[in-house]
Amino acid sequence: MNIIVKLEETTLFILGIYLFSLLNFEWWWFLVLILAPDVSMLGYLFGNKSGAFFYNVFHHKGITVLLYILGSYFKIEDLQLAGIVLLSHSAMDRIFGYGLKYEKGFKYTHLGEIGK
Numbered sequence: 822m823n824i825i826v827k828l829e830e831t832t833l834f835i836l837g838i839y840l841f842s843l844l845n846f847e848w849w850w851f852l853v854l855i856l857a858p859d860v861s862m863l864g865y866l867f868g869n870k871s872g873a874f875f876y877n878v879f880h881h882k883g884i885t886v887l888l889y890i891l892g893s894y895f896k897i898e899d900l901q902l903a904g905i906v907l908l909s910h911s912a913m914d915r916i917f918g919y920g921l922k923y924e925k926g927f928k929y930t931h932l933g934e935i936g937k
Contacts, residue, residue, distance in 0.1 A: 826932070830915040833882075837909030840889070844898050844905070851906070858910045865927060873922040880911040880921060 841851050861879035865872030878884065889904030891897070914920075920930030928935040 827916055830912040833912035834909055834916065837905050837912060840905045844902060846902060854906045855910055858907055869926050870924045872927065873924045876922045879907065880914060882908065882911060885911065
């Protein structure tokens, strides 16, 4: 099952790259912004509960899709970019085994415990 999840997430990452190519941004923007959602880990400075909340908001695929759809509907490329970056980043994280977080601690995710 793990290989299926990685293949699915790799496909979503490639989709993110393709969707980015349709926008009017230079490629270096993708490279710079791809790690930006990790700023959400600063929530862990205030404890596991707030850390998990902020991390999950910035890595939730439903939110990424909603941002992209709203950006497409209203023709706001910056909103589309935000959706694409969040989607690509969360797919990349899941390829490496980083899933949505539980309040128990950073290493406890919906994909299993990190480092096992």
